[in-house]
Structures are given as C-alpha cells and as structure tokens.
Amino acid sequence: MRLKDKVAIITGSGQGIGEGIAQRFAREGAKVVLVDVNESQIKAVEQDIKGKNGTAMAVAGDVTSQAAMRDLVAKVVQEFGTVDIVINNAGITRDARLHKMTEEKWDMVINVNLKGTFNLCQAVAPVMSEKGYGKIVNISSAARMGNVGQTNYSASKAGVVGLTRALAKELAPKQINVNAVAPGFIETEMSKKVPEDLLKAMIKNIPMLRQGTVEEIASTCVFLASDEAGFINGQVIHVDGGRFMF
DSSP: OTTTTOEEEEETTTSHHHHHHHHHHHHTTOEEEEEESOHHHHHHHHHHHHHTTOEEEEEEOOTTOHHHHHHHHHHHHHHHSOOOEEEEOOOOOOOBOGGGOOHHHHHHHIIIIIIHHHHHHHHHHHHHHHHTOEEEEEEOOGGGGOOTTBHHHHHHHHHHHHHHHHHHHHHGGGTEEEEEEEEOSBOSTTGGGSOHHHHHHHHHTSTTSSOBOHHHHHHHHHHHHSGGGTTOOSOEEEESTTSSOO
16 A cells, blocks of 8 residues: 555545545545535545545645635644645636637636635645644646637646646745646546537647546556655646656
C-alpha cells in the first residue's frame, strides 16, 4: 500500500474521475476525505469504500468558499490529526462560443475550477507547512491548450497550471510538493453521451487511438501523492495518449 495511513482530501469525489481517485487511494491505504456539493453522492461513495474495509469520511462543501475550505481542513485535522495529501479535482463546464459566453457562465467556471483550487491550497498550506510535509495534486486538463467553445474552461485550467507552478516554488522549502495532472479525453459517464461520429473524430486525434480511463488518471495521482515522487515539483503531467507533446 503506497499511501498507507496517509490522510487525503479529494474534492469533486462524488462521481467520475474524483470518485475513481478516491476509490484507488482507499485501496492504497489512505484515509480518504470525500468532498463535494452533492452530499448524497459522496455519502454513497463513503459507504462503498467502508464496505470494502477502507477508511472514508464524507464532507459536503463548496470549494468556492474560503470559509468552507478552512472549516473542512479544521474538521479533517480534528478527525484524523493532520492532512497529508490534497487532490483538487472539483471542476465544472459551462460551454459556449465567445459571443454567447455569459458573465454567469464565465464566473461559475473560474470560481469552481480556479478559485476553488486556490481556496483549498490556501487552507491546507499551514497544516502541511507546520509538519514539513505535504502532497498537492491539482487536476488541470488538456483543454488548457485551448478548445473551441471553452474559453472559460480552458482559461481556468491554464490558470490551475500557473497556480501550481507558483505554489510549487513558494511551498517547496517546507517540503510540500505541488504538481498538476492534465487529463485528455477520458472515458466517463459524460463521454458515453458523445455522439458516435463525434467520438470517432475525437479519438482519431489521439495518437494511441483510444480514450483514457479513470484508473489511469488515478494511478498518476497515486504516484505524485506518494513518496516515490518526492523530488518532482511544479510539473504538469499530461495523461492524454500523446495528444499534446512538449
């Protein structure tokens, strides 16, 4: 177990990639804190993990609120004594072309995806700094390179990369690693709703000629959250089948 007894907060863990990361972390021995605005979803995941003899705690919380994230960290420290790992996965899309992009859609995506990531990083940094140890993994996206109809989402995920690199430099003296994972086209319940002709066109642009899996994202997060990645800091790992190469 690569994360045995580590305390890990995972936002947006009620479904999809976030749930997959939480399930994998629990199998790796972590004490998993599930965070989402949808309490019923994270409660279901909590019960599922506990049913497999894992340790999990569900906490309903809004990442866009600084106060809520401070309260979350305080609650986790009270329950488990510390926080070792944070996975900032919570994210939303509100797609529209530029001329139809409303202020509401822009603000919602920036607030959840970028501000939400900042809020939890800010809340957890004092706990990690005090003990001189921490792993923060921020979920960006291959969309940070720019997608038609996603000015808000692309901007937010590019912002996550800038935030990651700035925090990596700022927190490194405290032995806190801050990295990002940028998923490409991943097979989820959402991707299953993509029309078949569009799905084939999207896969054609991936050198590996397939979608990625949630488990492949989770595996990357496990590595970055483990002590095996102790000297990796400020990096963005694209898990996109070679769609973007640098």
